[in-house]
Amino acid sequence: MSVKKGTFEKIFGRSLAIFCVMGLALASLIILSNQRLPSRAYAFVRSLATGNDRLGADQSESDIDSDLEDDGPRLPTDVLPKAYDLSIAVNLSTMTFSGEVKITVLCKEPTEKVVLHAKDMHIFKTDVTKGKSGKLLKLKNKYKRAKYDYYIIEFEKELKKHRKYTIIMKYVANVSKTLDGFYKSYYTTEVGEKRIHARCFEKALGRE
Numbered sequence: 001m002s003v004k005k006g007t008f009e010k011i012f013g014r015s016l017a018i019f020c021v022m023g024l025a026l027a028s029l030i031i032l033s034n035q036r037l038p039s040r041a042y043a044f045v046r047s048l049a050t051g052n053d054r055l056g057a058d059q060s061e062s063d064i065d066s067d068l069e070d071d072g073p074r075l076p077t078d079v080l081p082k083a084y085d086l087s088i089a090v091n092l093s094t095m096t097f098s099g100e101v102k103i104t105v106l107c108k109e110p111t112e113k114v115v116l117h118a119k120d121m122h123i124f125k126t127d128v129t130k131g132k133s134g135k136l137l138k139l140k141n142k143y144k145r146a147k148y149d150y151y152i153i154e155f156e157k158e159l160k161k162h163r164k165y166t167i168i169m170k171y172v173a174n175v176s177k178t179l180d181g182f183y184k185s186y187y188t189t190e191v192g193e194k195r196i197h198a199r200c201f202e203k204a205l206g207r208e
Helices: 005-036 039-050 203-207
Strands: 079-091 096-107 111-117 122-130 139-145 150-159 164-174 182-189 192-199
Touching: 079 111, 096 111, 122 139, 122 150
Parallel strands: none
Antiparallel strands: 079 096, 096 164, 111 150, 122 164, 139 150, 182 192
8 A cells, every 4th residue: 555755744744743732732731730739749740750659758847856756655765764752742622733753864875855754734843953963954945745745855965974863843733534644533431432542653644
């Protein structure tokens, strides 16, 4: 089967024109997509184009400025508790309690922060003293991280390795209505029902 030269040139010219139009349309679509897609969606499109479809998880500022979030709920081991001195006073009328805790810690590695667990309590005073001298350390900041019930204390100068320090915190909180933390309970005797208050120190429940 033979095709005349003029006919072939016409068919080729039309095909080339159609191809060019489709190319321009595709280029316009890509440009519009780049402008309208959210950053993460655009990153996903780019990853497909480059063959890299493994995108990292979303990062908020709190994830970026701290490595603690990546370690899960477990506390860092650069500072270890050695002793606790705890006192609690209960207000039976308001069903609240106030407490003061002194935690003696040993610094295993130099660090500029101490991370503790504290949940559903208002810590209104925090001091840290050095060894037997009792000298107050200058605190840079103290704040909470709700995700893992962290209470973080940052220092102006890093804690020294093999040194002991004492963390002193005063706080107030509500007496728990469940069996978590410091809670109210009852027991019955021959003379009737009696009320008691108990403390749960089991893993995550002890931080309340």
